Amino acid sequence: MASLDSTPQAVPDLPGPAGTAAKQIPPAAVARLTLYLRALNTLLAEGVERVSSESLAEASGVSSATLRKDLSHVGSYGTRGVGYEVQYLSRHIAAALGLTHDWKVAIVGAGNLGKALARYGGFESRGFDVVAIFDADQMVVGNEVGWLRVSDVADLETVLHRTGANMVVLALPASVAQDVCDRVVAAGVRSVLSFAPIMLQVPEGVNLRKVDMATELQILAYHAQRAQAPGQTA
Amino acid sequence: MASLDSTPQAVPDLPGPAGTAAKQIPPAAVARLTLYLRALNTLLAEGVERVSSESLAEASGVSSATLRKDLSHVGSYGTRGVGYEVQYLSRHIAAALGLTHDWKVAIVGAGNLGKALARYGGFESRGFDVVAIFDADQMVVGNEVGWLRVSDVADLETVLHRTGANMVVLALPASVAQDVCDRVVAAGVRSVLSFAPIMLQVPEGVNLRKVDMATELQILAYHAQRAQAPGQTA
DNA sequence: TAGATTGTTAATCGATTAACAATC
């Protein structure tokens, strides 16, 4: 849906902000652009054709000032006095985020989490193809997960190359995460999303993001404790 | 491990920064404190007794300036010229984060993700007890997941009260997330972690955090696209 | 005392908000 173009070369740029060298978008804005994109695609599915910054902002849980500021980094795709055309804006945000060609994702770890990720419909529909899933356990290698068969992590490099995977998700124990991560990076992958509860080291030029469920709960605990704490208004 | 005290009342405060009304810690610092805590517990397990801001910062992937600034929000638990005592600092960070009593977590959704979360060892070891897991599918209700049996989501309110759950993790489809979230909040839970790819509305006073795997991949895509883009040095 | 390292202050940087001129 978000994928409009599958040329594997550099994004050809829709009309866009002139032939500019595509200015950097602030990290906080990039994160929110993904929210706007989701909200726009929901509207699109509902058949809504136009939306104002005010209502798109509300659907995304941000202020309209923030939304307009964020969109200004992408370009100028609205009409004053009118609003935004849903499909048009959606396409331009997708292009700005690099979603105009499909990304091929390999998952390392076929435990509960790896399987959950492999079967998660949200990937396919957003231009991410899961092309391989690995495990080290010989009892698990060869099993079916969704459309795929579990590959042996011993064949990591071979399978990554054969499938052309350009993103890797690590869904494995902390103890082996750094080793696998090193191999993945050595195999040429430059985008890694890790669910392992450990600080991974990657060389310059490799993008690493981390999702940590225990951390999220700890942050909730901090706020919950403060809310309960005495000293404030009961 | 992180749990030192199980009194269910408000944190009794170790020596702490005087009887002060516990000043607010900036959100960015709270998130990083969880990283320091993990690194400290790793050091503790390795038998390391003392650590400098420089090396703790490196283990946590931040600068030492940032680390010392963050710790200054918690209190002043180091020794100039020497460093920090690992266990002592760990305890004080845990106390500041509200991890001195156990939190009881219920998971709604016993699909792959819910099961992965229920079995994730990182929770128990950090003071989070998973006390219940729910599903709507009658084929799944009654199944064993780790130590638990899957409860019927129809009994949500009853089971939440009986188990004393004070945190809920939503691991369910977007289509039912808001409904279940409303029920959870109505049952008195004020801390919710959602994995559903949708913007949930919660009333004032309820803490909601969101983890979104598709969003993480999209953010990676943005950076990967930029790295590949022409115009920069090849 | 000399060397080391914290805790804090001040300077820089980036993100958010508010307001409004441009313009459909």
Next chain:
DNA sequence: TAGATTGTTAATCGATTAACAATC
């Protein structure tokens, strides 16, 4: 033309970094 809403500018706010005085 009058009403509405964008895109942008300027002001505010918070977070990060660097530097160093305090002190073990």
